[in-house]
Amino acid sequence: MRTFILNERQAQACFFCLMVSVVPGLAHSDPSHSDKHASPSHSMSAAVNSADVKILPSAKSVKAGDVIYTFSILDSKQKPVKADDLVIEHEKKLHMLVYDPSLNEFQHVHPTFESGQWKVPLVFSINGNYWIWFQGKTKDGADFSVPERVMVSGGKPAHSAPPKLIESRQYSQGPLQVSLGQNEVKAGEETMITMTISRKDKVPLKLSPYLGAFAHVVATPASGDSLIHVHPMNGQKSNEGMIHTKFPSAGSYKLWIQFEESGKVVTAPVVIAVK
Numbered sequence: 001m002r003t004f005i006l007n008e009r010q011a012q013a014c015f016f017c018l019m020v021s022v023v024p025g026l027a028h029s030d031p032s033h034s035d036k037h038a039s040p041s042h043s044m045s046a047a048v049n050s051a052d053v054k055i056l057p058s059a060k061s062v063k064a065g066d067v068i069y070t071f072s073i074l075d076s077k078q079k080p081v082k083a084d085d086l087v088i089e090h091e092k093k094l095h096m097l098v099y100d101p102s103l104n105e106f107q108h109v110h111p112t113f114e115s116g117q118w119k120v121p122l123v124f125s126i127n128g129n130y131w132i133w134f135q136g137k138t139k140d141g142a143d144f145s146v147p148e149r150v151m152v153s154g155g156k157p158a159h160s161a162p163p164k165l166i167e168s169r170q171y172s173q174g175p176l177q178v179s180l181g182q183n184e185v186k187a188g189e190e191t192m193i194t195m196t197i198s199r200k201d202k203v204p205l206k207l208s209p210y211l212g213a214f215a216h217v218v219a220t221p222a223s224g225d226s227l228i229h230v231h232p233m234n235g236q237k238s239n240e241g242m243i244h245t246k247f248p249s250a251g252s253y254k255l256w257i258q259f260e261e262s263g264k265v266v267t268a269p270v271v272i273a274v275k
Contacts, residue, residue: 053144054146055148057069057070058070061150063152063153063154063155064153066123067123068119068122071118075138083113085138087137090212091211094136095136096108096110096132096133097132097229098131100129100159100161102158102160103163103224103254104163108218108256108267126156127154129151131147131148131224132147132148133229145229162222163222167271170270171268171270175200176197176266177199178195178268180194180270180272184275185247187247188248190246191247195215195240196237197259205261207238207239208261210258210260213231214233215231215257216257217232217258218256219255221251221254222254228253230243247272250275252273
């Protein structure tokens with residue numbers, strides 16, 4: 001399990017900088033095993049240049065609608081990176097995190113390698129200059145988390161950006177409710193936030209691991225130019241997860257919490273204010 005925190009400038013300088021340290025007392029486990037409901041959490045330490053990979057999109061702009069987004073990955077020797085060159089992490093060879101500048105639109109998808117290139121279906125309905133983060137791990141153990149942009153036009157008018165993020169640690173979708181603990185979060189300090197998933201009706205909660213973890217949590221500041229991607233550990237109760245991370249700077253962060261309940265993936269957007 002890894003935490004990715006990277007801003008655009010750092011990524012352009014070295015393509016990927018992984019900052020990670022293991023939480024004391026927790027042994028490492030293989031996150032590719034889908035039955036590992038509880039996994040160790042990691043936090044930030046010094047930056048290192050883990051993998052020199054470069055993303056080459058087939059297009060820098062697309063029309064709104066259903067899109068097949070294609071791209072190539074080059075390694076440090078400018079050789080194409082194929083599916084066999086990557087290892088499975090959280091059940092997939094490659095993860096893509098996509099969001100617009102307003103942080104209202106979000107997609108977490110998984111490209112496949114076909115006919116010499118990577119491709120993935122995306123759905124764009126709102127105009128804007130979207131962020132796309134590519135995350136994976138090469139066979140030699142080097143991680144990468146690389147940002148790109150794609151301009152979407154021909155759809156509905158873009159949302160106002162940058163967004164005015166107001167702290168809201170609770171989200172409801174029908175009977176489902178996601179709540180975060182109210183403990184204060186300080187910039188540059190390790191923090192542990194409890195997340196609780198519940199139902200407001202009398203139907204039993206049916207949680208399953210999502211991509212080999214209790215949940216996936218993606219966070220970005222209002223600027224959208226940096227990314228945190230963590231996987232909560234199991235909490236003391238079956239419907240609790242523990243988000244362990246470090247927010248690099250003060251301000252408000254948009255979080256997308258993804259988990260599986262009753263066989264469906266739920267995406268819960270919340271906002272945390274960091275002091």
